[in-house]
Amino acid sequence: MEDIISASEVYKSFYLGDVKIEVLKDINLSITRGEFVSLMGPSGSGKSTLLYLLGGLDKPDSGTIKVKGRELSAMSDKEASRFRRQEMGFIFQFYNLVPNLNIEDNIMLPVLLDGQPIKKYRQKLDDVLAVVGLSARKRHTPRELSGGEQQRVAIARALMNDPEIILADEPVGNLDSKTGTDVMELFKHINEEAKKTILQVTHSEELAQYSHRIIRLRDGKVWE
Amino acid sequence: MAIIIKFIGKSIWGKKLRTFLILFSICLSTALLFSSLGISQNIAQVYLKQIRSQIGEAEIVIYANKESPSRYFRTNQAEIYRDQLDYIIGTISKAGVYQVAANEQTMVNLLGYKLEELQRMNPLVIQQQYSLNPFQGNKIIINRVTADKYQLQVGDNLDLKINDQLHRFTIAAIAAPEGLLTPGTTGFSAVVPREALATMIGEKGRVSEIYIKTSNPADIEPVLTSLSQQYSRYEVEKTITESELREYTDVIRMPFMMMLILVCLISIFVIYTAFKVIIMERMPVMGTFRSVGATRAITNRILLAESTIYGVIGGILGCALGIGILYLMTYSLSSNPWNEAPPDVQLTYNPVYLGISLAGAIILSVFSSLIPVMKVYRTPLRDIILNTYDNQGGRQKNKTIPALIILALILAIPPLLPGQTAGILSIGGLIIGTLAIVWLIPPVTEIFVRIYEKIIPYLFGNEGILAIKNIRNNREMLNNITLLTIGLASLLLINTISFSVGRLVSDVYKDLKFDIWVYHPQVDRSLESQIRSVPGVVSSLGLYEINQVEIAGSTEKIGTVYGIDGNRMLDYLDFRLQGDAEQILQQYSSVRSIIPTTFLKEKLNLNIGDMLTLKTETGEKDYRVVGFAGTIINNGNTVLIPAKYVKSDWQQRYFTYLWVKSDADPADVSQSIKDKYLRDNVFTITKTELQETNNQSNNQLFVLLQGFSLITMLIGIFGVFNNFVVSVLTRKRSLAVFRSIGMSQRQMVKVLLVEAMAGGLIAGVTGSLVGGFFLVQAGYSMFAMNLPIEIIYSPPLFMEAVVAGAIIAVLASLGPSRQTARLEIVKELKYE
Structure with missing residues (x-):
């Protein structure tokens, strides 16, 4: 199968005061199209940092990251932004919905940012809402939704522009086990039915079982 | 205790921009409070000084009126009271004519004095002299402006016609153009020996005015009564009366007090919004304090201590600034265009005013922070410690109906009341009405948002749509609109009144159909x-x-x-x-x-x-x-x-x-x-000259008032800038989400600028409406002050306010927008 994401000799460090902390060291990995991969490791192992680098939200100190054959570091801000909204969907542990926008508006954000006419996407919006089971709640604000519902909205938003890749940072970390299981089932469904490539960060071995493959990180290195 | 003080100190120092804004608002409000309190005293001083420049410290003046047998009289009847008096100074005045050239002559206001008496009552500043003493015979003292104008020097002769007789004077001194010799609009004044002038006009031993100063001010009234009997057919009166002074100062003081109210309202709003953010930031620390045993009273005291510190520092700075503003105001009212030397401004103020202003600053700061502090007081301990309190607060109660009722009452009641009562009520109406208007900002914004939804997408595309969605229910944006509204309204108030007074003066002169006013x-x-x-x-x-x-x-x-x-x-x-x-x-x-x-x-x-x-x-x-x-x-x-x-x-x-x-x-x-x-x-003046003089005296006051309104606007602009920074701070995470799902930096700047522009336009429109409301209230107040000014509502001025609102908002948002566009996405998203 063809690689959709690849990282080669990636290094990333941060400064804590004057002290340099090497978070990622010589990361080499590849994810093939349609794969569902879990990124696991103890706290501070660099899982989220790696996820954000692979999603183009941050840049590595050195090394190469290619997504769909394009090197992210070489893109301008405009190109990288367009790439994120068209090719990737992000899901975060704390949902990160925009509080003063209603559910419909939150889901439509990628369309709006892409400069597309909203009217054309009404049907798509209804479809996505149906997938996440929130058709009746589209006029509500995030404050009026439960955690699980908010995460479903985040998933709907990630699907709206029909990206090939979904990146999720501990997507059920803030949910109870029942709701978490529901959300994971939804991921599985999206992976199998919509053929999306999913990369999730998780602490849980149980949740990792939903994926095809687990990449383990320890002390900034791939431990697989 | 030391730890708490250290904590407060670090908190204040840690947010320099916000600290500056709060201190700036308190400082300006205090400065305006102090200068408004002190202005009466200083205007009175300037007024007194203008009068004193002519008559020195004299307390009583005697002069002829229309019923007097002659314009000239003797001083001997006043001499009876010599024991009770510091001085009795007689003076004689007469017009003369100076033939400048064959076809040019000018009037000379000749003032006859005994030099030693004049130097005692109202000293001349002699700059050059030539055989000045003894000051007898045909000697004359002119001012430097006259000397320069006609190229005269000490020792030169000056031929003057008095009662058709030509008299040759010798210039014995050139004095500074001030006091008695301050240049006027026509001709010039000159001092000559009293007896010489009296003899020239056939009134030897007589004077035309007597100036008297008592040894003991308590004797003024009895001496005045006695002199009135002695000079029963002449005017005997005090040189300056209390009621005259009060009337003069009240007209100037009242508008400053109205401006002060507006400045305080805007400051309260700035401090209140700043404290809301302070509280939000402090909540986790308050939680820590509470978890280690601090009581509610202690945490409240910490927060109130912080606002008190702002009040004290802002108050001290404001008092210093107030003294400066008062000095500038007094300086501008005292300036003498003829004298190159700066005016000798002696600032006087009651030290109690400093205390009142400082107390006012502390009250302003503590009062403004009270509501946010009370929110902490009401928040359950568990929520504070776990940091699970509601940042956004509950949905705001809809206060549209009460606000509309209040405004309707404020507008409807004053016309039904007698003028004086309506005037007093209208000042209260100004304050309550402003609060009602603040309540109306959210529904008005909602109406605008609906209008924008139809227009903005065509102008700014999808970023425009996003900007409109961000305006809706955005508290910082509502705060910005409120601040700009009050700022613009106060500017409109002052400019419209100043314009209306100008038009009033011009209309008054339109009512008069003569060309020249002649007095004798x-x-x-x-x-x-x-x-x-x-x-x-x-x-x-x-x-x-x-x-x-x-x-x-x-x-x-x-x-x-x-x-x-x-x-x-x-x-x-x-x-x-x-x-x-x-x-x-x-x-x-x-x-x-x-x-x-x-x-x-x-x-x-x-x-x-x-x-x-x-x-x-x-x-x-x-x-x-x-x-x-x-x-x-x-x-x-x-x-x-x-x-x-x-x-x-x-x-x-x-x-x-x-x-x-x-x-x-x-x-x-x-x-x-x-x-x-x-x-x-015979004195003549054309209607045009009369109008210009009137305009000039009005302009002096309005320049000062416009200065005040600009300060109000300045606080408003700083408040708006602060709110944009706050808005960006509180929305950083949302903005990072936008970036994570594909918003480019350019798109973000565009969204934030469209937001600012749209909000600014709303503020421009609401500012114009509120300005109109303020003007109605000001109309009632002025009617009560016997100033029935017809307010001229100038559409271009109101249009400028709308545009100014948008421009100010966009300019204030430029910096924060560009900074936000460069935010670190991962850092903001990972923040928990």
Whole structure:
């Protein structure tokens, strides 16, 4: 199968005061199209940092990251932004919905940012809402939704522009086990039915079982 | 305790921009409070100084009036009281003529003094002298401006015509152009030996004014009474009266107090919004404090201590700034355009004002922070410790209906009340109305958002749509709109009033149809007919003017009574008689009648046919109201009475002045009259010159008021800037989400700028509406102050306010927008 994401000799460090902390060291990995991969490791192992680098939200100190054959570091801000909204969907542990926008508006954000006419996407919006089971709640604000519902909205938003890749940072970390299981089932469904490539960060071995493959990180290195 | 103080200190120092904004708002409010309190005293000082520059410290003045047997009299009757007096100084004045060239002459106001007496009462600053002492014979002292203008030097001769006799004076000194020798608009003043001048005009041993200063101020009243008996046919009065001073200072102080209210309101809002953010930031630390045993009282004390510290620092800085502002205001009111040296400004203020201002600053700061602090007080301990309190707060109660009711009442009630009460209420209405307007900002914004939804997408694409969605329910945006609204409204208030007063002055002069105003102490028919013979004079009208006439059975006074012929009235003035002018004038001429202005009609509740009883020189007289005039001359505090009744009831022997019409250039005709009657001390001024003088004195006040309104706007702009920073801070995570799902930096800047522009436009429109509301209230207040100004609502000015709102908002958001676009996405998203 063809690689959709690849990282080669990636290094990333941060400064804590004057002290340099090497978070990622010589990361080499590849994810093939349609794969569902879990990124696991103890706290501070660099899982989220790696996820954000692979999603183009941050840049590595050195090394190469290619997504769909394009090197992210070489893109301008405009190109990288367009790439994120068209090719990737992000899901975060704390949902990160925009509080003063209603559910419909939150889901439509990628369309709006892409400069597309909203009217054309009404049907798509209804479809996505149906997938996440929130058709009746589209006029509500995030404050009026439960955690699980908010995460479903985040998933709907990630699907709206029909990206090939979904990146999720501990997507059920803030949910109870029942709701978490529901959300994971939804991921599985999206992976199998919509053929999306999913990369999730998780602490849980149980949740990792939903994926095809687990990449383990320890002390900034791939431990697989 | 030390730890808490250290914590507060670090908190204040850690947020320098916000600390600056809070201190800036408190500082300016305190400065305005201090200068508003102190301005009366200093304006009074300036006013006193202007008078003192002419008469020194003299407390009593004696001079001839129309009933006096002669303009000149002796000082010996005053000498009886010498023991009680510090000085008795007699002076004699007379007009002279200086022939500058063959076809140019100028008037000289000759002031006869004994030099040693003058130097004691009101010293001249001698800059150059030539055989000045003894100051006797034909010596003369001129000022430097006159010397430079006519290229005169000490020792030169100066030939002056006095009573048609040519006298040669020697310039014995050149003095600074100040005090007695301050240059005027026509001619120049000069000091000559008193006896020499008295002899020249055949009044040896006599004076035209006596200035008296008592040894003990407690003796002023008894001495005044005794002197009034001694000089029973002369005017004996205090040089300055308390009521005169109060009247002069009140008109200036009141507008400053109104500005102060607006500045305080805007400051309260700035501090309140800043404290909301402070509280939000402090919550986790408060949670830590509470978890280690701090009580609610302690955490509240920490927060209130912080606001008290802001109050104290801002108050001290504000007092210092207030002294500076007061100095500048006093300086600008004292400046003498003729004197190159800066004016000698002696700032006086009551130290209690410093205490009041400092206390005001602390109250302002603590009061403004109280509501956010109370929120912490009400938040459950568990929520504080776990940081699970509601940042956004609950949904705001809809206060549209109460706000509309309050505004309707504020606008509807004052017209139903008597003027004075309406005026006082309108100031309260200004404060309550502003609060009601703050409640109305959210629904008004919602209406605008709906309008924007139809327009903005076409102009700014999808980023425009996103910007509109961000405005809705965005508290920081609502705060920005509120701040800008109040700032713009106060600017509109001052500019419109200043414009309206300008228009009022011009309208008043439009009501008057004469070209030249001619004054002489004894204008009679003979002088009038002589003046008519001056080339260019077409006609003239002599009229009587009596000021401050008491109304019997009332405490009210009529500002000016004009005694004017009914049959010639309309040729000289257009007082816009209400109703059938012909019929009114017919009645006016046939009975002892009176035509009050519409302002007095309202103030005194008069109707046609009512009798108005006035206190005259010959007792109380009844005048029948035959009509009303729409003029606003003398601020509308005016009545017209047929000339013959004014003449008989007030026993007037001479006209007060003449109004002259000309068919040539009024300035030339005015000069011709002056030249012809130079020796008779006839004073003339054209209508245009009168209007300019009036405008200048108004401008001086309005420049200061505009300065105040700009400061208000400045606080507003800083507040808006702060709110944009706050807005970005509180929305960082949302903005990072936008970036994570594909918003480019350029798109983010565009969204934030469209947001700012759209919010600014709303503020521009609401600012204009609120400005209109303020102006209605100001109209009531001014009516109560006997200033019935017709407010001229200038559409371009209001349009400028709308545009200014958008520009200010966009400029204030530029920095924060660009900074936000560069935010670190991962850092913000990972923040928990």
